[in-house]
Amino acid sequence: MKEPLVLGIESSCDETGVGIVRGTRLLANTVSSSMDEHVRFGGVIPEIASRAHLDAMVPTLAEALETAGVTLADVDALAVTSGPGLAGALMVGVCAAKALAVATGKPLYAINHLVAHVGVGLLDGGVYGGELPEDLGALLVSGGHTEVLRVRNIASDVELLGSTIDDAAGEAYDKVARLLGLGYPGGPAIDRLAKDGDPRAFRFPRGLTQPKYMGSPESPGPHRYDWSFSGLKTAVARCVEQHEAAGKPVPVADIAASFQEAVVDVVTSKAILACREHGLRNLLLGGGVAANSRLRELTAERCAAAGISLAVPPFSLCTDNGAMVAALAARVIMDGRSPSELSFAPDSSLPVTTVSA
Amino acid sequence: MILLVIDTSAIASAAIIRWHEDEPWGAVLAQFATEDTKSHAEVLAPGIDALLLEQELSGSDIDRIVVGVGPGPFTGLRSGIATARALAFAWSTPLAGLMSLDAIAWDVLAGARPPASEFVVATDARRREVYWARYSARGVLLEGPHVAHPDALPALPVYGAGGGIYREKLEAADAVVVGEFESAQPTAASLGLAAVERLARGEELLDTAPRYLRESDAKVPGPRKRAL
Ligand SMILES: [Zn+2]
Numbered sequence: 001m002k003e004p005l006v007l008g009i010e011s012s013c014d015e016t017g018v019g020i021v022r023g024t025r026l027l028a029n030t031v032s033s034s035m036d037e038h039v040r041f042g043g044v045i046p047e048i049a050s051r052a053h054l055d056a057m058v059p060t061l062a063e064a065l066e067t068a069g070v071t072l073a074d075v076d077a078l079a080v081t082s083g084p085g086l087a088g089a090l091m092v093g094v095c096a097a098k099a100l101a102v103a104t105g106k107p108l109y110a111i112n113h114l115v116a117h118v119g120v121g122l123l124d125g126g127v128y129g130g131e132l133p134e135d136l137g138a139l140l141v142s143g144g145h146t147e148v149l150r151v152r153n154i155a156s157d158v159e160l161l162g163s164t165i166d167d168a169a170g171e172a173y174d175k176v177a178r179l180l181g182l183g184y185p186g187g188p189a190i191d192r193l194a195k196d197g198d199p200r201a202f203r204f205p206r207g208l209t210q211p212k213y214m215g216s217p218e219s220p221g222p223h224r225y226d227w228s229f230s231g232l233k234t235a236v237a238r239c240v241e242q243h244e245a246a247g248k249p250v251p252v253a254d255i256a257a258s259f260q261e262a263v264v265d266v267v268t269s270k271a272i273l274a275c276r277e278h279g280l281r282n283l284l285l286g287g288g289v290a291a292n293s294r295l296r297e298l299t300a301e302r303c304a305a306a307g308i309s310l311a312v313p314p315f316s317l318c319t320d321n322g323a324m325v326a327a328l329a330a331r332v333i334m335d336g337r338s339p340s341e342l343s344f345a346p347d348s349s350l351p352v353t354t355v356s357a
Numbered sequence: 358m359i360l361l362v363i364d365t366s367a368i369a370s371a372a373i374i375r376w377h378e379d380e381p382w383g384a385v386l387a388q389f390a391t392e393d394t395k396s397h398a399e400v401l402a403p404g405i406d407a408l409l410l411e412q413e414l415s416g417s418d419i420d421r422i423v424v425g426v427g428p429g430p431f432t433g434l435r436s437g438i439a440t441a442r443a444l445a446f447a448w449s450t451p452l453a454g455l456m457s458l459d460a461i462a463w464d465v466l467a468g469a470r471p472p473a474s475e476f477v478v479a480t481d482a483r484r485r486e487v488y489w490a491r492y493s494a495r496g497v498l499l500e501g502p503h504v505a506h507p508d509a510l511p512a513l514p515v516y517g518a519g520g521g522i523y524r525e526k527l528e529a530a531d532a533v534v535v536g537e538f539e540s541a542q543p544t545a546a547s548l549g550l551a552a553v554e555r556l557a558r559g560e561e562l563l564d565t566a567p568r569y570l571r572e573s574d575a576k577v578p579g580p581r582k583r584a585l
Contacts, residue, residue: 045573045575047431047574047575048573050432050435051431051567051569054435054438054439054442054567057439057443061443088431088432091435091436091439092439095401095402095435095440096443098398098401099439099443099447101402102405102444103443103448104447342402343402344399345399346398
């Protein structure tokens with residue numbers, strides 16, 4: 001099929017997304033978020049997200065179809081995030097997508113969420129416009145994931161080079177924001193406050209950067225391109241406690257700036273290292289934390305220094321959405337791959353090597 | 358009139374029912390039901406697809422969709438409701454809900470030895486609790502659905518898998534677990550027949566909001582303790 005009309009559904013975390021694309025052209029990207037319902041908990045509560053998905057699914061679907069000016073009958077194929085993500089949340093999108101497949105008889109593609117974050121780069125106006133460059137790496141940073149990928153063929157050959165071994169970077173932002181009394185979500189709040197602080201005021205740890213984890217290019221250690229943010233969060237907590245115990249005011253802006261610098265420094269240095277050592281000369285930055293001003297700045301700076309071209313999709317395509325699912329599925333279809341069986345199961349820890357189940 | 362009925366409040370099941378609108382009974386044309394309570398997202402859509410194929414029906418032949426709205430474990434329950442809502446949207450078919458325990462109550466009344474007294478229907482709510490409701494001897498819902506520890510149930514005959522799992526506790530509370538029904542689960546076929554009975558009496562069905570009966574378990578974190 002040359003330019004398939006694809007409807008993609010996303011429900012892996014707290015955004016219910018339905019996107020519609022024709023080949024590489026974006027026709028609709030409708031997102032309903034339950035973020036407001038998680039604020040008082042300081043993080044995404046899976047059951048609350050799942051309940052919200054159930055109620056948002058059909059209205060989001062209807063709105064996306066209307067925006068695109070197409071009907072379900074016009075659609076050539078359906079696509080849905082089958083993982084990774086929150087199991088109960090994935091289930092809602094998968095059941096809705098399967099039901100649409102039964103109702104319409106259209107083929108359904110089960111799509112990998114992480115690879116779909118890269119797939120937005122295929123969209124016209126999605127930075128690469130139709131064709132991904134060779135030697136492509138992707139750095140994905142969000143509240144749910146922190147990964148660096150190598151993309152040889154987005155429809156069939158994707159490899160995980162590194163990832164967080166504990167919290168996602170966005171999760172660390174949320175936890176630290178809570179420590180500093182800044183509310184949820186933590187990313188924007190810390191990013192704002194950090195502008196008034198000194199990033200060198202405190203030297204917070206960069207996880208998994210010791211030689212025993214890094215090894216050498218010839219003999220890589222066990223976590224050369226991996227991250228860990230739990231120690232960083234503990235260090236921030238201790239710093240806050242020390243000020244309180246001494247009866248001194250907590251230097252919130254300095255802590256925010258120093259924390260942000262620690263995250264962004266270690267995220268970018270390891271990602272660039274992975275790119276350099278794998279000959280990746282193009283890097284796509286995606287995920288909700290791609291909106292962070294310091295992350296964008298330092299990634300751009302270090303990419304430039306390493307001779308790597310950097311692409312950052314528009315923010316509405318960086319956060320979780322259905323358009324990325326549809327965009328990737330369209331490419332999978334154009335590559336001539338078969339649709340998924342109706343009996344596939346959502347997989348909360350789907351590996352990136354499975355682009356489409 | 359052709360009804361497509363779905364229930365995933367415990368096991369996953371679907372049925373196609375034919376009903377003449379002036380009659381209080383329907384005919385189950387085809388049905389499927391799983392034994393386990395964990396594979397809903399995998400089996401439900403292929404199961405419905407197979408029923409339609411077997412009956413040579415397309416979406417435009419379905420006049421109404423009825424879905425069990427629980428009570429039931431959250432994720433499984435949502436599978437059926439998400440499926441029903443998406444089918445109804447795609448086909449522009451009227452959609453309604455029905456309380457899932459009504460399916461077992463219908464089976465009780467249709468069984469060989471219907472009870473002479475009020476009775477209770479109970480299913481497994483996990484976490485050592487049951488979902489339950491109390492019915493009149495004629496099958497009218499009197500109370501519930503609730504979620505509770507088995508020892509909180511009234512001293513009445515108990516029908517359904519909740520009875521089999523918590524037999525000792527129920528008997529200690531003077532309830533009587535009915536042996537033939539000790540592993541009975543709500544099925545779409547029975548739920549559909551219960552729906553037909555209601556509709557024939559001119560009663561409304563429910564909306565499709567899930568009857569979770571439990572909060573999401575999320576706790577608002579308390580204020581952080583300050584170091585002194
Ligand atoms: Zn994501």
